[in-house]
Amino acid sequence: MEMVTLTIDGIKVEAPKNSTVLEAARKAGIKIPTLCFLKGVNEIGACRMCVVEVKGARSLQTSCVLPVSEGMEVITNSPAVRESRKVTLELLLSDHNLECPTCIRNLNCELQTLAEELGIQSIRYPGVKSKAQYDDFSPSIVRDTSKCILCRRCVSTCHNVQSVGVISPNYRGFETVIAPVFDMSLNEVPCVNCGQCILACPVGALKEKDDTHKVWQALADPDLHVIVQTAPAIRVSLGEEFGGELGGIVTKKLPAALRRLGFDKVFDTDFSADLTIMEEGSEFLDRLQNGGKLPLITSCSPGWIKFCEHYYPELLDNLSTCKSPQQMFGALVKTYYAEKTGIDPAKIFSVSIMPCTAKKYECQRPEMFSSGYQDVDVVLTTRELSRMLKEAGIDLRKLPDEEFDEPLGISTGAGAIFGATGGVMEAALRTVYEIVTKKELDNIDFTEVRGVDGVKEATIDIDGTKVNVAVAHGLANARKILDKVKSGEADYHFIEIMCCPGGCVGGGGQPILSAEERWEVDYREERANAIYEVDRNMKLRKSHENPAVQTLYKEYLGEPLGEKSHKLLHTHYTKRDLF
């Protein structure tokens, strides 16, 4: 790598030739404030927070897009630089809805932090505020442009990371607003509800639709039997909201916390993840052996499902008909569990804790009423659960370890790894291999489908049959695989697609990290590593060995792909318009 030498604040710094001044400064331990910059996603030099003085340049330069050059002399902290940043920030604040204490991002807001760091104590620019839009028609995502600072991090994420592209800057100058076409609601355009825009937003302009009040109400109702399921990815992220390390494992704190909130039963979505493997593994074998539609594509991720319905309707027949683990769980709670316990399903209130905003949409789909009721009543994101716990004065760190309730809280390591990209594929391979070969796997770790690469491919030998698998996470990566399938270029048998980068550990409902933290460490990788640690420490690590799932088939469902499974655990899809 060709290196250049430059001086930053009098310090000699070596940096790769194609790097930016911002990167070089960071390596030298010099902090330059940023706002619109989101490493690898949005590097456009728009907000002018990162300006620096460069010797010989006529005006201040934006360091996030300024390439280093030999002999360059940079000053990051001069009176002119500081004043420029202050003016910029004050102008941003002058058109900002300053209701900070009641904002969902209070104390986790990059604008707020910058105002503190730059010592802003008054705003010198009173004046009119731009016209704001408040859009809460989507079941998943709320837009409040009164807080938007037009950084475009959400736009880049939506267009480039997810290749969805339903929000853009509309109009110009002071009238500019980040919005869907014709200022419609997100609900009226082909948004897939993934919530990656929320994770990218430095302020409170994008947030999840808050459903905590519905759960508070249910918990306070003595007539309701309120149950909760928790997704695999929650156990490696909720701790972060309570000051824990990135990817800290809180599996056993979860039941304790949820019981203290007042839930009657605390169950685990990992259980129905195992069940999903039984159904989906059987479906894969059925298609493989009986000439069914291949490749089979996983269907756990509701953002991905809606993406497929809008953008790749010609591949709908390739989707597994299996519902997601959340919805399988929901259908069983108000049928199997209700029968088993003798509780009137009308009195069961079913809540799920998900790393996902698209799940809020999924639970309202008309196909998700198989029990005769809405199978899952309310979906809360990791962030909403954390707010409820804080409101109730429950500190996760101070809780004792507890276990999930039986029987729907029993799970295996295969269920747990659903939370990371490649996990569903690996869990399925563990089971499919053993069912087909009737032999025990020597090594159950399919490491070739793990990791942060956007697209992963592998060929697995199952008793002489070569099975080509592919895994993609993040929808722009998914497109690469899907286009190959469409053109006939690829010969896959089984594909896993997760809507969010990293899989569910990187879901749009997960704790939000600042741009600085995201640059520091790959949070998805940290959480995924934790998920694999959870798996390693489980006694049972294959879905077909889950005793509660075996009992469920014996007592109630019969066999995978049987009549009852078909009614409760499988679904169908709808082609949706693109425009």
Added chain:
Amino acid sequence: MAVALNQQQDFIEKLNKIEDMLKKYQGKRSALIQALQEAQAIMGYLPIEVQKLVAENLGVTLSEVYSTITFYSFFNLKPIGKYHIRVCLGTACYVRGAEKVLDRLKTELGIEVGDTTDDLKFTLDGCRCIGACGLAPAIIVNDEVYGRLTPDKIPEILKKFE
């Protein structure tokens, strides 16, 4: 009824024409502004139906198309009337009462700035300095300048276009 049918026919014919025009831009994202200009030359404005055609053919999102149209002031989202009235709101006109002239135009035409009358006769817009400061306050109707206006002169001017 017959008029409405004719209008619909005309609209569809123009859409077909635009679709033909777009053939040369298949998959060419970088041709967005060019394609929009040509489409507007055919239709007169850029309704959502046209935007969808452009998005589909060029392989860009509808969101990008709308974003581009609303950024550039020479693209129109709504039909433009036969007579396009632009009221100069530049400094000289403004201090000599352009706002009152504009208000009178709004009342006489019964529309807001940026709108077009239902009979598609008049479109009312504000604009920056038109270089006729000596005649302030001034307006332009299509290409003709009317200067030294007072609100009371407006009805008389509008009469010319009936």
